[in-house]
Amino acid sequence: MAVITFANTKGGAGKTTAVLLLATELARKGYRITILDADPQHWISRWHEVSGQVANISVIDFVTSASLPHHISDNKHNTDYFIIDLPGARNPMLATAIGLSDHVLIPIQGCAMDARGGAQVLELLQYLDEKAGIKIGHSVVLTRVNSMVTTRALSLVKSLLSERQVPVLDTAIIERSAFRDIFDCGGTLHTLDPARASNLEKARENALCFAEEIMRKLPVRLTAAARMTGPLIRSAA
Numbered sequence: 001m002a003v004i005t006f007a008n009t010k011g012g013a014g015k016t017t018a019v020l021l022l023a024t025e026l027a028r029k030g031y032r033i034t035i036l037d038a039d040p041q042h043w044i045s046r047w048h049e050v051s052g053q054v055a056n057i058s059v060i061d062f063v064t065s066a067s068l069p070h071h072i073s074d075n076k077h078n079t080d081y082f083i084i085d086l087p088g089a090r091n092p093m094l095a096t097a098i099g100l101s102d103h104v105l106i107p108i109q110g111c112a113m114d115a116r117g118g119a120q121v122l123e124l125l126q127y128l129d130e131k132a133g134i135k136i137g138h139s140v141v142l143t144r145v146n147s148m149v150t151t152r153a154l155s156l157v158k159s160l161l162s163e164r165q166v167p168v169l170d171t172a173i174i175e176r177s178a179f180r181d182i183f184d185c186g187g188t189l190h191t192l193d194p195a196r197a198s199n200l201e202k203a204r205e206n207a208l209c210f211a212e213e214i215m216r217k218l219p220v221r222l223t224a225a226a227r228m229t230g231p232l233i234r235s236a237a
């Protein structure tokens with residue numbers, strides 16, 4: 001079981017979108033996912049309402065600092081990955097969620113490079129390490145990257161961050177309309193109508209690459225039950 005928090009104290013960084021992409025891709029691989037929705041905008045819970053049942057995904061709404069540890073202990077036997085979606089603004093939830101996490105993902109808008117909200121999260125992680133000896137794995141994930149940005153330009157941004165000892169995921173999340181469409185239509189990238197969503201194949205490829213990088217970073221063994229349902233989900237999708 002692993003707990004992953006998406007954190008950036010700035011709204012609009014792409015946290016909720018990345019949460020949904022990761023959750024739906026991991027669920028498709030057969031992992032049991034519990035999303036803990038602490039975002040006051042409740043986008044994930046609304047998505048879940050629109051979608052109806054989605055195989056391997058449970059969503060818990062109205063998560064607070066006080067309830068978060070209980071949700072994790074109550075559901076750890078039926079969950080492979082917990083994914084926490086935090087509010088945009090700086091909030092007491094941030095420290096609680098980070099403290100319970102195996103890995104913190106910090107989405108930063110790749111092109112805008114408006115990294116202030118991400119820097120606040122990195123400062124908190126550094127503070128925990130230096131003052132309390134608590135080391136929590138973390139990585140920046142560049143999000144909403146324009147598809148026209150060249151690989152070279154992107155590598156430059158990544159190496160600038162790495163030089164400052166900030167770990168950065170290899171996979172950047174590209175700005176794709178399909179990533180917005182799943183919130184409107186419900187379901188996943190694999191239930192969207194290819195005739196209506198542009199560049200759907202590229203969006204699917206990007207989301208899969210992102211999820212596979214996280215799986216390598218935070219491997220969780222698939223249970224026998226999940227291995228049995230996994231192929232069924234894939235063929236049904």
Ligand SMILES: Nc1ncnc2c1ncn2[C@@H]1O[C@H](COP(=O)(O)OP(=O)(O)O)[C@@H](O)[C@H]1O
Nearest residue numbers: 011012013014015016017144174175176179180
């Ligand atoms: N990769 C992406 N491609 C297209 N639109 C995106 C992407 N990431 C985020 N957005 C859009 O940007 C806005 C803010 O994203 P969101 O994921 O809600 O950020 P946060 O949770 O950090 O506030 C939303 O309208 C969302 O649809």
Ligand SMILES: [Mg+2]
Nearest residue numbers: 015016039088
């Ligand atoms: Mg959000």
